[in-house]
Amino acid sequence: MARIGYARVSTIDQHMDLQMDALRAAGCERIFEDLGVSGGRDRRAGLSAMLRVLRKGDVLIVWRLDRLGRSIGHLISVIEGLKRRGIAFLSLTECIDTSSAGGKLVFHFLAALAEFEKSLIRERTIAGIKAAKARGRCPGRPRALTDEQCEEVRTAIGAGTSLQDVARRYNVHPRTIVRGIERR
Secondary structure: OOEEEEEEEOOOOOOOHHHHHHHHHOOOOEEEEEEOOOOOOOOOHHHHHHHHHOOOOOEEEEOOHHHHOOOHHHHHHHHHHHHHOOOEEEEOOOOEEOOOHHHHHHHHHHHHHHHHHHHHHHHHHHHHHHHHHHOOOOOOOOOOOOHHHHHHHHHHHHOOOOHHHHHHHHOOOHHHHHHHHHHO
16 A cells, blocks of 8 residues: 655746645645646646556545646546546545545535636636727737738738748748737
8 A cells, every 4th residue: 555645836936835845745645746737737747657656555645626727627537447446545635535525525525616616717717808898908929920010911911921931931930920910
């Protein structure tokens, strides 16, 4: 029976020290990591590698439930998959141990809260973007080509210049040229 840890941070600017220290203190023999990967992504290199290594009788340990995932569907899918394989799950912060009935109940409740939090963040982001647009601001990075350059690109492509040549001329990727043509 091995105790296997999993740690994740969403951005490369964040640190895993707290998670790693807690997982080591919990007796994890091996710890898999995903650095700079959103919990909303179901496919993660560290998570996939860890799931391949786990065997019957092992215990998967995470510092917090949201380190494993943000979607209730994904969390339940992973935990149910572990259960079918005879692998226990332990979340240190929430004291969730799926080897008990109470732990299973707490897991489902907290997974629902994690998904609710993700939805709130998404709603606030969308509202912020709408507010910025209403004030005349365009969120995101500036466009690589101005409207005038897009018109020049359209003319050059129409005159037979290749997409690659136009892209080189404006020092952008050919896909940017295509988007510029489609923009108007």
